[in-house]
Amino acid sequence: MIEAFARTTDGIVSLAEFRRLLDSGRRLTVKFGADVTAPFLHLGHAVNLWMMREMQERGHHVVFLVGDFTTLVGDPSGLAAARAARRAGEIAEDAAAFLRQAGRILVTDDPALFSVRRNSEWWAGKPLAEFLAMLAEVTASRLMSRDMFRARLEAGGEVRAHELVYPVLQGRDSVELGADLTIVGSDQLFNESMGRHFQEKAGQKPQVIVTTRITPGLDGRRKQSKSLGNFVGLEDGPRDAFGKVMSLPDGLVVQWLEVYTTVPPGRVREIERALAGGGCNPMDAKRELARAVTARLHGEASAAAEESWFLDTFRGRGFPEDAPVASLASGGRKALDLVAELEPGSSRNALRRLLMEGAVELDGRRLGSADEAIVLPPGFSGKLRVGRRRFFRIVVAGVSGGAGVSGGAGVSGGAGGLAEGPGGPTGWGC
RNA sequence: GGAGAGAUUCCCGAGUGGUCAAAGGGGGCAGACUGUAAAUCUGUUGGCUCAGCCUUCGAAGGUUCAAAUCCUUCUCUCUCCA
Numbered sequence: 001m002i003e004a005f006a007r008t009t010d011g012i013v014s015l016a017e018f019r020r021l022l023d024s025g026r027r028l029t030v031k032f033g034a035d036v037t038a039p040f041l042h043l044g045h046a047v048n049l050w051m052m053r054e055m056q057e058r059g060h061h062v063v064f065l066v067g068d069f070t071t072l073v074g075d076p077s078g079l080a081a082a083r084a085a086r087r088a089g090e091i092a093e094d095a096a097a098f099l100r101q102a103g104r105i106l107v108t109d110d111p112a113l114f115s116v117r118r119n120s121e122w123w124a125g126k127p128l129a130e131f132l133a134m135l136a137e138v139t140a141s142r143l144m145s146r147d148m149f150r151a152r153l154e155a156g157g158e159v160r161a162h163e164l165v166y167p168v169l170q171g172r173d174s175v176e177l178g179a180d181l182t183i184v185g186s187d188q189l190f191n192e193s194m195g196r197h198f199q200e201k202a203g204q205k206p207q208v209i210v211t212t213r214i215t216p217g218l219d220g221r222r223k224q225s226k227s228l229g230n231f232v233g234l235e236d237g238p239r240d241a242f243g244k245v246m247s248l249p250d251g252l253v254v255q256w257l258e259v260y261t262t263v264p265p266g267r268v269r270e271i272e273r274a275l276a277g278g279g280c281n282p283m284d285a286k287r288e289l290a291r292a293v294t295a296r297l298h299g300e301a302s303a304a305a306e307e308s309w310f311l312d313t314f315r316g317r318g319f320p321e322d323a324p325v326a327s328l329a330s331g332g333r334k335a336l337d338l339v340a341e342l343e344p345g346s347s348r349n350a351l352r353r354l355l356m357e358g359a360v361e362l363d364g365r366r367l368g369s370a371d372e373a374i375v376l377p378p379g380f381s382g383k384l385r386v387g388r389r390r391f392f393r394i395v396v397a398g399v400s401g402g403a404g405v406s407g408g409a410g411v412s413g414g415a416g417g418l419a420e421g422p423g424g425p426t427g428w429g430c
Numbered sequence: 431g432g433a434g435a436g437a438u439u440c441c442c443g444a445g446u447g448g449u450c451a452a453a454g455g456g457g458g459c460a461g462a463c464u465g466u467a468a469a470u471c472u473g474u475u476g477g478c479u480c481a482g483c484c485u486u487c488g489a490a491g492g493u494u495c496a497a498a499u500c501c502u503u504c505u506c507u508c509u510c511c512a
Binding site (some may be wrong): 156227246251271282284314349352353354375389 | 460476
């Protein structure tokens with residue numbers, strides 16, 4: 001168990017206690033606390049979830065703690081009561097989305113293994129006197145010692161008073177749940193340590209904290225987050241998952257293999273050595289990574305299919321067979337209007353720029369101006385590419401079987417073109 | 431409570447009455463190059479019915495032909511003192 005955790009674990013407080021818990025034969029309560037502001041789970045969360053799933057496999061119980069109360073007070077700009085009230089509804093929605101995503105990894109339909117709690121259960125209506133008594137159990141300097149706060153203050157930033165108190169709330173949650181164990185990103189160590197502190201004050205056995213390694217996201221710099229867009233989401237389709245991993249900087253391949261896949265350590269070392277010695281093309285290593293990540297999230301079959309698709313489309317520079325089909329009316333229109341029909345989500349200015357930058361091609365011919373007139377005869381069918389990765393097959397109704405389809409046959413036939421076949425991951429360069 | 435500094439487009443940060451949709455950098459997007467990597471070069475980076483118009487420089491008012499820039503009030507932040 002502990003051995004299985006090792007590759008993704010940053011630290012354990014404490015290892016001895018963890019061993020004792022596991023040996024006790026007791027059904028353990030694992031706390032899975034979550035702020036529900038942005039219900040967007042990604043690989044970073046998955047690391048924790050996979051470990052919790054392991055615990056479930058051994059019969060332990062995961063409590064999903066919705067921070068509905070802490071989220072409500074957590075927003076410093078949420079001054080108006082009206083605003084807070086409105087957000088209560090959003091929180092419920094977000095919590096549902098969160099649960100749905102977590103359910104992709106955790107067992108959520110067995111009450112013996114999973115339950116949901118809300119921290120408003122004990123925080124809403126908590127008498128102030130009781131709360132102040134809790135505050136008396138910590139020193140201000142302890143709270144302020146958190147490195148994040150220090151860094152912010154030193155940078156001339158601000159720390160709101162409620163932020164200072166937030167770890168107290170999160171820590172007390174562990175008391176309310178009687179948590180035995182919590183598995184969190186290493187940036188949560190401080191908050192969860194407060195949990196141990198308060199549990200001891202309350203006469204409970206302090207929870208064991210397993211902190212997991214935090215790995216830079218797709219941008220190669222900061223950890224994955226929704227706002228930075230540098231993540232592989234649990235709800236991303238297999239195609240996006242594969243493609244996103246392929247855009248990872250080379251230097252992170254080994255780290256990602258360790259943290260996000262179950263590729264055996266021996267194999268990871270092998271790849272690491274091959275990369276270091278120039279013995280393999282980094283892209284091949286990354287392909288193995290992308291395949292492993294996609295398979296873990298979506299199954300081996302999808303992973304194999306997306307790998308073929310990727311190779312055909314990007315390495316082979318092909319036009320994807322399964323590009324979305326857009327049925328358009330026949331007739332003339334400006335290039336800009338054509339693209340706008342296909343990309344209703346983008347602003348026309350943005351599309352105009354793309355056209356000027358030469359990012360739009362119709363049947364291999366670059367459309368260089370927004371005003372260029374495009375005439376689509378009845379029966380026309382063509383391939384439109386916008387930027388590197390957006391493809392559309394344009395079809396115009398009308399049976400007059402005329403010149404339309406002239407430019408076909410540019411694409412070699414589908415996945416069959418791949419010699420390697422869907423076999424094992426061996427046989428690559430690494 | 432007192433004194434000072436400040437709030438600018440995604441971020442940092444210039445800009446003290448018209449030449450400002452606002453320098454420069456970062457980040458993003460796109461093109462070249464490529465392996466949807468990195469590095470490099472180039473372009474671009476509020477919206478639209480696009481030689482023009484609309485919205486934007488903490489908020490609301492005001493002065494002016496004209497305001498990010500001046501005045502008033504307000505909100506908020508930082509620093510020092512108490």
